[in-house]
Amino acid sequence: MLTHIRRSIVACIAFFAVLGLIYPLVETGIGQALFSHQANGSLTPYGSTLIGQKWTGPKWFQGRPDAYNPMATGGTNLGPRSKTLVADVTKQIARLKKDGIKPTSSLVTTSGSGVDPDISPSGAYAQVDAVAKARGLPVSEVKQLVASNITGPEFGFLGSSYVNVLKLDEALAKLK
Amino acid sequence: MGLVWTLVALVVVLAIAWRFLGHYMAAVYEGRVKWAAFIERPFYRLMGVNPEAEQSWQRYAASLIVFSGIAILATYLILRTQAYLPFNPQHLPNVTPALAWNTAVSFVTNTNWQNYSGETTMSYLSQMGALAVQNFVSASVGIAVAVALIRGFSRKGSKTIGNFWTDLTRGILYILVPISFIGAVIFMAQGALQTLGGPVHIHDVLNGFNQTIPRGPVASQEAIKQLGTNGGGFFNANGADPFENPTGLTNFLSISLMLSIPVALTYTFGKMVGSIRQGVAILAAMTIIFGSWLAIGAIAEHQANPAVTAAGLTHQTTGNMEGKEVRFGDTSSALYNVVSTQTSTGSVNSANDSYNPMGGFATMTGMMLGEVTPGGVGSGIYTILIYAIIAVFIGGLMVGRTPEYLGKKIQATEVKLAALGTLVMPITVLILTAIAVSVHAGQVAPLNKGPHGFSEILYSFTSVTNNNGSAFAGLSSNTAFYNIIQTFGLLLGRFAIIIPALALAGTLAAKNVVPASLGTFRTDKPIFVGLLIGVILIVGALTFFPAVSLGPIVEQLSHGKFF
Numbered sequence: 001m002l003t004h005i006r007r008s009i010v011a012c013i014a015f016f017a018v019l020g021l022i023y024p025l026v027e028t029g030i031g032q033a034l035f036s037h038q039a040n041g042s043l044t045p046y047g048s049t050l051i052g053q054k055w056t057g058p059k060w061f062q063g064r065p066d067a068y069n070p071m072a073t074g075g076t077n078l079g080p081r082s083k084t085l086v087a088d089v090t091k092q093i094a095r096l097k098k099d100g101i102k103p104t105s106s107l108v109t110t111s112g113s114g115v116d117p118d119i120s121p122s123g124a125y126a127q128v129d130a131v132a133k134a135r136g137l138p139v140s141e142v143k144q145l146v147a148s149n150i151t152g153p154e155f156g157f158l159g160s161s162y163v164n165v166l167k168l169d170e171a172l173a174k175l176k
Numbered sequence: 177m178g179l180v181w182t183l184v185a186l187v188v189v190l191a192i193a194w195r196f197l198g199h200y201m202a203a204v205y206e207g208r209v210k211w212a213a214f215i216e217r218p219f220y221r222l223m224g225v226n227p228e229a230e231q232s233w234q235r236y237a238a239s240l241i242v243f244s245g246i247a248i249l250a251t252y253l254i255l256r257t258q259a260y261l262p263f264n265p266q267h268l269p270n271v272t273p274a275l276a277w278n279t280a281v282s283f284v285t286n287t288n289w290q291n292y293s294g295e296t297t298m299s300y301l302s303q304m305g306a307l308a309v310q311n312f313v314s315a316s317v318g319i320a321v322a323v324a325l326i327r328g329f330s331r332k333g334s335k336t337i338g339n340f341w342t343d344l345t346r347g348i349l350y351i352l353v354p355i356s357f358i359g360a361v362i363f364m365a366q367g368a369l370q371t372l373g374g375p376v377h378i379h380d381v382l383n384g385f386n387q388t389i390p391r392g393p394v395a396s397q398e399a400i401k402q403l404g405t406n407g408g409g410f411f412n413a414n415g416a417d418p419f420e421n422p423t424g425l426t427n428f429l430s431i432s433l434m435l436s437i438p439v440a441l442t443y444t445f446g447k448m449v450g451s452i453r454q455g456v457a458i459l460a461a462m463t464i465i466f467g468s469w470l471a472i473g474a475i476a477e478h479q480a481n482p483a484v485t486a487a488g489l490t491h492q493t494t495g496n497m498e499g500k501e502v503r504f505g506d507t508s509s510a511l512y513n514v515v516s517t518q519t520s521t522g523s524v525n526s527a528n529d530s531y532n533p534m535g536g537f538a539t540m541t542g543m544m545l546g547e548v549t550p551g552g553v554g555s556g557i558y559t560i561l562i563y564a565i566i567a568v569f570i571g572g573l574m575v576g577r578t579p580e581y582l583g584k585k586i587q588a589t590e591v592k593l594a595a596l597g598t599l600v601m602p603i604t605v606l607i608l609t610a611i612a613v614s615v616h617a618g619q620v621a622p623l624n625k626g627p628h629g630f631s632e633i634l635y636s637f638t639s640v641t642n643n644n645g646s647a648f649a650g651l652s653s654n655t656a657f658y659n660i661i662q663t664f665g666l667l668l669g670r671f672a673i674i675i676p677a678l679a680l681a682g683t684l685a686a687k688n689v690v691p692a693s694l695g696t697f698r699t700d701k702p703i704f705v706g707l708l709i710g711v712i713l714i715v716g717a718l719t720f721f722p723a724v725s726l727g728p729i730v731e732q733l734s735h736g737k738f739f
Contacts, residue, residue, distance in 0.1 A: 038422075109481070159508055
C-alpha cells in the first residue's frame, strides 16, 4: 500500500512536470513562433475577428442577438418549448422589422458561444437594403460587398457558409 | 450535402486510424515499441517500478485506485491554492472547496463535468497543470483497463494481467502525447489561442464597443480534451467558443480525434486476441447503434425550432439555430454533439439544452446505452466487452450450452461480474435523479420549466455517471448539493465498472482456452452482432424508458405547448 502511495505521488509530480508544464509551454513556443497572430487571439485594430461585437444603428451590418461578453461565454440554454425563448425571438423579429430587415434564423436566434462572430449569407443579404439606405450607397455596391465577404465551408464541405461581421463592417467603413 | 461528404471524410480518417493506430497500440501495450524509451525509463526509475514485473488483477486494481485517489488530491490542492501559484494573470482567487472537489473528481474520472466557467474561475496553471494533466492521465488509465481486460481474453492460465504503471506511462508517452502535440499545432494554425498573456481589452473605434477578451494556453488543452475523450472546455462555451474551435476544419478535427482511439481499440482488441474479425464484430455493433442515433440527432436538428416558429418566423431554411454557431450550421453541430455524447467526451459545439426534443433525446439516450458506441478511450471497449459477455450468456441460455467468448468459458463468476458492470450505471443514474427531484436543493436548479427542466436534471446524472461531462447546461449545478451528489455518480460510474472489468480480466486470464467446436457460438458473425446490439438496446430501454418518457418524449409530443 505504502509503495502504491509513494509511486502515485512521484507519478503525479512527474506527469505534472511533463504534461502540465513542458508540453503546454513547448506548444506555446511553437504557437508564438509560427502562428503568433492566431495564438494571440486573431487581433486586429478593431478587435478579434473570432469574437463577435455588438453593432448598433442602421449604418452597420449587425450580428446575432448575442450578449457578446467573452468573459461569460455560452448560450441562453433555453429549450425548444420555452415561453421565454418565444418571447425573446418575438422581440428580435419586431426589432428587425422596424429596421426594415427581413428576419432570418441566424438573426433572431442566439449562438452557442454567445460571441458568434458570424452571420449566415442570407442574414447579411437581408440587411443590404437597410444599410445601403442609411449610408446613401447604391444597393448593388453593398450587395457586392456582402458577396465578396462570404466564406464557404472549408474544402467545400466542412461546416457552413458564413459572413464575418467585423470584416464586413470594416470593409463597409472603407467604402466611403 | 455537406454532412454526407463530412461523413465520407470521417470514414476515411477513421479507417486509417482503425488500421494503423489500432495496430500501433497493440504493439505499444505488447512492449514492442521503444522509440521513447529514453523518456520512459526515467519515469520507471523515479517511480521505482520494474516495467517487466507483472501484477495480479488485485494489485493492478489497487495501484489504479490509489493512483486515482492521489490524482484527485493533487488536482484538488492545485485548484484550492491557485491564487498563490504562478500563471495566474487574472489574479483569480482559490476555487471554493465543494467546486474544487467536484472538479477534481470529474477530471480524474475522465468526465470533465464543469460546474464553473473556465474564463473566470481557473488560472492558467490550474488549466495546464491540474486539468489538462488529468486529461492525459485519466485517458491513459481508461486504455490501461481495456488492455488489461483484452489480455484476460488473450492469455491462458496466467496469474497476471500486466503492469498498471507500465501501461499508464506507455499510453501517455507513446499514444496521447504525440497525437495531441500534432493536433494542437493544427488547432493553433486555424485560430485557437496558445498564449500565456492575460486578457486583452479592446475598444473598437468603428462602433464604440468595448470588450475584455480572455486568453490562455487553449490549443494544447483542446487537442488532448478531444483525443482523450475528456471534453472539459477551457472556456464555458467549450467547443462552441471560436477560440477553442475556430473553423469547420477544427470542428472536423475535433470529431476525428474523439473517435480515433475508441474506434482503433477494436482493431487493437482483434489483434491482441488473434482475430481481427472479432474486433470487426464489436465495431459493427458500435457503428450500427451510433449511425442510428446520429440520424435521429441530425434529422431533429435540421427541423425548425418550435419556439422560433411560434414567435412568427415560419420560414426557416437552416434548421434549429438557437444555441448553434453559424460557421458550423445545424447538421455539423448535431454530428459533433452526437459524437461527443457517444464517445463519453462531453464537449459541445452547440447548446444541447436548446436542441429540439428529439435532438436532446439523441444526445441523452446515446449516453444511457452505457457509452459503448464507441464509448470513451478504453472505457468504451471494456464496457462493450462486458455487454458481450452478457450477450454470449443469453445466447448460451437460448441453446442450452455453457457460453464461451473467445475460447473462454463464461461461468457464474464472469456473468455476475458482467451483470454488476452493466447495472451499476443505470441504478446510480436513476437513484440520484430520484433524490434530486425530491429535494428542494435539486428542484430549484433547472432553468427551463416543464419536461425540459426534468430533462436537465436527468441529463446531468446520466452525464456524470457515464463519465461524459456534457450538459443540458441551463441547470445551475454549482451548488453544494449538486457539487457533492454528482461526485457519487462520477466515482461509481468510473470505478464500480473498472473494478469488475479488472476482476473479469483476472478470472479470464487464469482460464484455459476451450478449443472451438462445431457447436461453438461464433462471435465474429452477424448473428452475434445482432445479439450484442439487442442486449445493449434492451438493457438501456428497459431501465431508462420510463424516465426518458417524462423528459424528451413528452416534450416532443406536446405540440403547440410552451412552458
